[in-house]
Amino acid sequence: PVLALPQTRPPDPARVEQELAQALQGRARVFALFWATDQADPHGLVEGFLDRSAFKGLESWQGNVRFVIYRLANNLTCQTLAGGPRFDDFAALDAICTPEAVRVAPGEVLPVGLRWRALAATERRYKVTLQLLDQRNQVVAQRDAEPVGGSRPTDDWTAGEIIADNHGIYVPPGAPPGAYRLILALYDSQTGQRLPVSGGEDHWSLGAVEVARSEQPLPPEIAPMQHRLNRRLGPVILAGYDLYKRGYAHAPRTPLVPGDALHVTLYWLAPDPLPEDWPDDLTFTLELGEQRITAPLAGGAFPTGSWRAGDLVRGEFDLMMEQNKRKLRLQVAGQDLRLGPIPTP
Structure with a gap:
């Protein structure tokens, strides 16, 4: 089915969320086209709801139209990280949420839920980067974004706050099957400098990911x-x-x-x-x-x-x-x- 939102100007936030919630029931993926959003949805109601409720993977521009693939996942397992990693003195990662079997095929989106706890306020805007590395530490897939699809920038966090931050890792067509590892980092959006992580690294390993072979060759x-x-x-x-x-x-x-x-x-x-x-x-x-x-x-x-x-x-x-x-x-x-x-x- 195709759903055009918002259907009114100005948009009605309650109606938009209700229509989206109904449309997402029982779905595994959402293919979204965003255009003229400054006029039709100036407060980003549609994209904000999807960023909170789903996992944004592939995002690309075709002319003045932005194409996004979201993965929906209701069967995630959340792992609490006792004494989890700290990213400098700014934030701690309290939990990660992934499918029980961390397995994905090329052309699909791997959902990853991060549960941040702010340790202090900051004036800096940090970005999250999730990178899928092969056995030679080559970056095969990467997702860079501000938290919660940009709706919760880090300069808006308050100490003690918990932020649920969903990301999707789009595994590109052609990725060879095999064992990979997923890493996480926070970096300054202006300088590109990563925050140090407890343990002395500039990233945190989220574990192994298996990339399966596509059932059929992808064009x-x-x-x-x-x-x-x-x-x-x-x-x-x-x-x-x-x-x-x-x-x-x-x-x-x-x-x-x-x-x-x-x-x-x-x-x-x-x-x-x-x-x-x-x-x-x-x-x-x-x-x-x-x-x-x-x-x-x-x-x-x-x-x-x-x-x-x-x-x-x-x-x-x-x-x-x-x-x-x-x-x-x-x-x-x-x-x-x-x-x-x-x-x-």
């Missing part, structure tokens, strides 16, 4: 990419790629300077049908100036011999930025391709 058209190619390189197809400063997937145009880590996501597509000589472990070489990486297409955890015909598979890699270098050289099966440009000042 590359549904995967957001900075650069789409559909270029054949030897036996495999490079569907596209992303280039951005490591940790800045939420702000991919952030310029890089020498010494920064450049993150490269390569989107590989297995041909359909697979050729008879399809390799068991196809590798590539990526060069930036004097630096060179040679590795399996998906980093080693998911060799090409395990791929199905039509599979979309992501590979995540890092290179250090060098002076005056704006393009990379990719080599697969004796064929070369230039990738770029890299965002620079």
